[in-house]
Amino acid sequence: MTLGEKIRIARTKKKLSQQELSDKAGTHQKNISKYEKDLVVPSATTLKAIADTLEVTTDFLLGNESFAIKDTALLKQFKEVDNMPDDEKGSLMTVISAYIRDFKTRQAYIA
Template sequence: MNIGERIIQLRKECNISQSELAKKTAMSRTIIGNYERNANTPSIEVLAKLAKVFNVSLDFLIGEGEIASFNKDVLKRIEGIQNLDTDTKNHLFFIIDTVIQHFNTKKAFLK
């Protein structure tokens, strides 16, 4: 997915128009449209504004890096987990693994 497609996807997920996004980022609706059509490439400053409005990381917005698929809420939780002691992390990982296993079993059963 290119940057333009990602901007469209995020804008629709946030249920905001091009005009609303333009206001939130202090840009014109025409510029937003150009970014979405990949007619122009946003600068790093513009990407930072867009990431802030959409509450995602720059990696997520441009679709690069290991954590490109994580939104900021997921990243905040991961950072919090990093600060836990080993026993608490192991307990949390057990819970997460159990929930994931349950979800996958349920998903497989419903097919």
């Protein structure tokens, strides 16, 4: 998937028009159109503004990760966790795994 396709898909998932995205990202609507058609590549600054507006990472838009973390606060916390010592990360992973397992069990029970 190209950069332009990812921008368009992320924009439509956020239910934003090209004009709304351009207003929030500080660029022109015509530029958004060109980016989405892969006619022009945005500058690093503009790409960051677009990613922030769409609540995805620049890595996601550039194809360096296969999924987008929509919750930017959660993404920031994951980055903080990455700086923790391995033993503390392991403890945290145990707790997270338990919550995920509990959530999946409840979802299966509901369905």
